[in-house]
Amino acid sequence: MTEQSRFTRWVRKYSPRRGLICHFYIREKAKPFYGKVEFAYFNLFCPSKDWVVGGTKNHGISSARGKKSQIPCLNCFEVNDKFCAVIKKYETDRNDQFEIGIIFNKRKLKRDFAVINVSKNRPYPLPPPNKCHHFDNPRFRIGALRPFHYCDIVRVEIPEHNQFPAIGSIRWDSIMGILVKPQNQHDIAKLLESKGLGEVGIFAVL
Numbered sequence: 001m002t003e004q005s006r007f008t009r010w011v012r013k014y015s016p017r018r019g020l021i022c023h024f025y026i027r028e029k030a031k032p033f034y035g036k037v038e039f040a041y042f043n044l045f046c047p048s049k050d051w052v053v054g055g056t057k058n059h060g061i062s063s064a065r066g067k068k069s070q071i072p073c074l075n076c077f078e079v080n081d082k083f084c085a086v087i088k089k090y091e092t093d094r095n096d097q098f099e100i101g102i103i104f105n106k107r108k109l110k111r112d113f114a115v116i117n118v119s120k121n122r123p124y125p126l127p128p129p130n131k132c133h134h135f136d137n138p139r140f141r142i143g144a145l146r147p148f149h150y151c152d153i154v155r156v157e158i159p160e161h162n163q164f165p166a167i168g169s170i171r172w173d174s175i176m177g178i179l180v181k182p183q184n185q186h187d188i189a190k191l192l193e194s195k196g197l198g199e200v201g202i203f204a205v206l
Contacts, residue, residue, distance in 0.1 A: 003182075007203040008084045010177070019106030020079035020176055021115075021154045023053070026097040035074075040100040044191050049172035051102065054165060055158025060118070060133035064126040069133035071157055072166030073116075078152035079103055086147050087179075087205050093147040098206050101179035108174040109156060118153035177201035 001009075014020060025040040035053070043051050055072025062068055077083055086093075109115050118136045127134065138150045158166040175197065180188050182204040189202050 003204050004088045007087055007205055010201050011079055011084055014176060015079060020103050021076040021106050022079050022101045022103045022179065023074055023076045024098050025100045027099055037099045044188065049195050049197060051170040051175055052167060053158060053170060054167050059155060061135045061137060063129045063132055067129040069129050071130055071133055072160060073133055073155040073157055076154045076156060077148055078154050080152065083151050086151060090147065090205060095146055102175065103177035104170060105174045105176050113168065114157040116155045116157065118155055172197065175200055177203060179203050179206050181206045
């Protein structure tokens with residue numbers, strides 16, 4: 001069984017009950033839509049079992065006055081059949097910027113955060129800025145996010161704290177899986193085992 005097929009079977013086992021979403025960490029060859037790779041390694045090497053994330057602004061479409069949403073969000077892809085289909089063809093449509101993907105339990109995230117299923121349909125009239133991150137246009141994501149740019153987007157709102165950056169801690173029991181490059185699979189498995197996260201699925205599909 002290929003690693004891609006193993007991943008698809010795992011998704012079909014866990015996704016219907018929990019819902020799964022994937023946040024990617026990419027190398028900064030282009031505009032960093034998603035997290036910096038260093039943040040992923042910080043989480044892997046630090047003693048805490050929880051996963052620290054940062055929210056960024058200006059996601060989604062623009063309002064009628066050209067304003068972007070100022071609500072900080074963590075950008076994720078819905079891990080469903082569409083996502084699995086991209087994983088299966090990734091070897092022939094590779095984007096080496098994708099370094100690590102972490103998969104969260106969507107249902108459990110809703111305990112602590114607002115989780116938005118992003119619509120690809122352009123609304124009319126256009127929403128106010130604080131709702132613009134509820135919508136998106138996949139044509140604008142083709143560059144850095146190829147080949148995942150047409151997958152379904154989910155955004156997790158990360159609250160700000162006064163003047164401090166929007167940083168949130170995702171509980172360890174929300175971590176379901178990690179997508180890695182083959183050469184990193186063994187070392188990351190050892191790291192997770194040492195943190196007591198040995199049941200997290202690790203898939204060398206990037």
